[in-house]
Amino acid sequence: MKFVKTIAIALTAVVGMSGTALAAEGPEHPMQMEWSFEGPFGQFDLPSVQRGWQVFREVCANCHSLKYFHFRNLSAIGYEPDMIKAFAAEYTVPGGVDDSGDPVTRPGRPADAIPAPFANEQAARAANGGALPPDLSLIVKAREDGPNYVYSILNGYGETPAGVSIPDGKHFNKYFKGDAISMPQPLSDGMVDYQDGTPNTQEQLSKDVVNFLSFVADPHLPARHRIGLGVVGFLVIWAFVLYRSMKKLWKPVKEGKNFYEDA
Numbered sequence: 153m154k155f156v157k158t159i160a161i162a163l164t165a166v167v168g169m170s171g172t173a174l175a176a177e178g179p180e181h182p183m184q185m186e187w188s189f190e191g192p193f194g195q196f197d198l199p200s201v202q203r204g205w206q207v208f209r210e211v212c213a214n215c216h217s218l219k220y221f222h223f224r225n226l227s228a229i230g231y232e233p234d235m236i237k238a239f240a241a242e243y244t245v246p247g248g249v250d251d252s253g254d255p256v257t258r259p260g261r262p263a264d265a266i267p268a269p270f271a272n273e274q275a276a277r278a279a280n281g282g283a284l285p286p287d288l289s290l291i292v293k294a295r296e297d298g299p300n301y302v303y304s305i306l307n308g309y310g311e312t313p314a315g316v317s318i319p320d321g322k323h324f325n326k327y328f329k330g331d332a333i334s335m336p337q338p339l340s341d342g343m344v345d346y347q348d349g350t351p352n353t354q355e356q357l358s359k360d361v362v363n364f365l366s367f368v369a370d371p372h373l374p375a376r377h378r379i380g381l382g383v384v385g386f387l388v389i390w391a392f393v394l395y396r397s398m399k400k401l402w403k404p405v406k407e408g409k410n411f412y413e414d415a
């Protein structure tokens with residue numbers, strides 16, 4: 153017994169210590185925002201997702217790709233085929249090779265994925281101080297507490313506090329591991345002009361682009377949540393029907409009648 157107790161104490165100590173170590177060294181915990189798509193029946197805020205696409209297009213697409221998201225998928229957030237064609241045509245994508253074997257490019261089409269703005273990884277790193285801007289298709293799924301994390305990164309820049317040293321070419325960001333990120337602050341107040349009159353503050357631009365990236369990472373969420381709601385509705389009605397029939401069936405028994413003789 154003594155042996156078991158010693159092991160238990162040792163384990164508690166180790167777990168306790170690693171917890172403290174993590175708390176001391178890790179980046180700040182993300183800000184906790186409210187997202188319309190959270191919860192079992194949550195849905196995307198479509199006007200916000202559309203504004204987020206504008207933010208992505210005008211800002212993030214200068215460095216990041218969305219290789220699992222195709223222009224045609226934009227129909228799910230309310231864009232007509234003509235608009236989708238026009239969005240795609242703004243991009244240049246690899247178009248195979250010409251007759252002499254040299255690579256050529258062509259304008260994007262609705263079936264293309266949203267391409268990287270760099271020809272290859274080396275070019276991307278060279279333009280970003282050695283860091284590779286990751287593909288953002290699944291970023292909100294790939295990071296713990298993804299929507300809040302991405303929102304916090306976008307709003308986590310600021311003066312480098314005294315005593316913290318940031319390597320050349322990096323920027324202080326309290327939500328990024330090591331507090332130093334290679335991405336320069338991408339968003340600030342007024343950076344994108346919205347047509348629907350929504351204030352274009354840094355927080356709003358960030359919120360909209362996170363809504364967009366959450367849609368990109370899980371475009372089937374609306375359908376799944378609608379089906380879930382339908383199933384719950386069905387179960388509620390079904391439970392009510394069962395309850396009523398149970399009452400009816402047991403009524404004679406409860407009233408003390410002999411079910412078979414009185415029937």
Ligand code: HEC
Binds near residue numbers: 208305335
């Ligand atoms: C000038 C280029 C540039 C622009 C513009 C840019 N990024 Fe980045 N981004 C980077 C680079 C480089 C990294 C890699 C940072 C690192 O590893 O230190 C990065 C990393 C990220 C990360 C990943 C953080 C992680 O946990 O790995 C997210 C999320 C992100 N960017 C979102 C965005 C969003 C959203 C936008 C548009 C609002 C945007 N970026 C605009 C260059 C850019």
